Amino acid sequence: MTDQHEARIQAYASALFEIAQAEGSLPVVEDELFKVARTLEANDALREGLTDQRLPVEVRQGVVEDLLGPKASPSTTSLVSFVVGAGRARDLPAIIDRLVAKAAESRSESVALVTSASPLDAETQKRLADALSTRFGHRVSVKVNVDSSILGGLVTQVGDTVIDGSVRSRLEQLRTTF
Amino acid sequence: MYAAMLLAQTTKNPIVPEVNELFYSLVAFVVLVVLFLKFAYPAVKKGMDDRTQRIRNNLDEAEKAKNEASSVLTEYQHQLQDAKGETNRIIEEARQQADKVRKDLTAQAQKEVDEMKAKAAEDIKAAQARATADLQASIGDLVIQLSEKVIERNLDRDTNIALVNRYIDQVATP
Numbered sequence: 144m145t146d147q148h149e150a151r152i153q154a155y156a157s158a159l160f161e162i163a164q165a166e167g168s169l170p171v172v173e174d175e176l177f178k179v180a181r182t183l184e185a186n187d188a189l190r191e192g193l194t195d196q197r198l199p200v201e202v203r204q205g206v207v208e209d210l211l212g213p214k215a216s217p218s219t220t221s222l223v224s225f226v227v228g229a230g231r232a233r234d235l236p237a238i239i240d241r242l243v244a245k246a247a248e249s250r251s252e253s254v255a256l257v258t259s260a261s262p263l264d265a266e267t268q269k270r271l272a273d274a275l276s277t278r279f280g281h282r283v284s285v286k287v288n289v290d291s292s293i294l295g296g297l298v299t300q301v302g303d304t305v306i307d308g309s310v311r312s313r314l315e316q317l318r319t320t321f
Numbered sequence: 322m323y324a325a326m327l328l329a330q331t332t333k334n335p336i337v338p339e340v341n342e343l344f345y346s347l348v349a350f351v352v353l354v355v356l357f358l359k360f361a362y363p364a365v366k367k368g369m370d371d372r373t374q375r376i377r378n379n380l381d382e383a384e385k386a387k388n389e390a391s392s393v394l395t396e397y398q399h400q401l402q403d404a405k406g407e408t409n410r411i412i413e414e415a416r417q418q419a420d421k422v423r424k425d426l427t428a429q430a431q432k433e434v435d436e437m438k439a440k441a442a443e444d445i446k447a448a449q450a451r452a453t454a455d456l457q458a459s460i461g462d463l464v465i466q467l468s469e470k471v472i473e474r475n476l477d478r479d480t481n482i483a484l485v486n487r488y489i490d491q492v493a494t495p
Contacts, residue, residue, distance in 0.1 A: 259485070260476075260481060261478065261481055263485070267482075267485060267486075267489070270489050271485075271489050271492070273493075274489045274490075274492040274493035275492060277493050278492055278493065294469065294472050294473065294476060295472065295476045295480070295481045295484050296481070296484045296485065296488055297484075297485055297488045299492070306492060308484070308487075308488040308491065308492075310472055310476065310484070314465050314468055314469065314472075315465075317461075317464070317465065317468070318461045318462070318464075318465050320461075
């Protein structure tokens, strides 16, 4: 990733952050955008569709509105639609990750990207956030991504630190012992 | 007796020449002897001396020819001896050369055989190692696949919650 590309992603993230904060919908938008980013990462067909330059912008934005309209807040839908309309759908997950980091930073927190085999209830997320805060010595907010391929347990990434407690990694360790 | 002598003196002996005849004969003989010594003897002596010299020369030449023949024979024998020695030396050299070539070829063949054996042993060892590694990998994959299936079927919600709770506890106390 070039410096210019990184700067552009940061600029988009800052713009989205400012808009969401100005609208007062940052906590909700942050969570929803995080889910959108993980969905885009997991769904090749959707990502290719949204980045297909041969499709008119209106069609791609229509897809976003059809998918997010019923589920997400209007702010989230319009922000995603804006990025797709600007032809930056490929960078959307990276932009959203920077936005989430920026939001956490504004709360003097860091973000823990948590991968779980099944959804985590609010109480478990809070306990995990507290445990991570204790470990890292500052507030850590948790963003959960559900990925059944890890089979069980959790994988947490805070910055460059990865704490892998998934069943998948245990199996991989077992494989290397053979 | 005296009578006999008178008879003898009076009777002429036919065998005894006359005194004058003896004289002339003697003179003639002396003349012949002088003539012989004067003319014939030097010629005869010269002829004899020439013949003696010729025979001596012939003998000398024969001796010389014999010596030359003997020298040639000796030289020839030396050459023959040298040729025999050279022949023996060449044969010995060829035998040694052939022996060396045979030994070299044998050593080379032995070396190649040893190398082939070593390479074959290494190949076998590598193939065994590969087969073992492949087998282990296959077993590993099989075990992992089976484990995944077992876990997918048996990892219920409660078990996963327990795993998550244990993870949270471990995160809090690194």
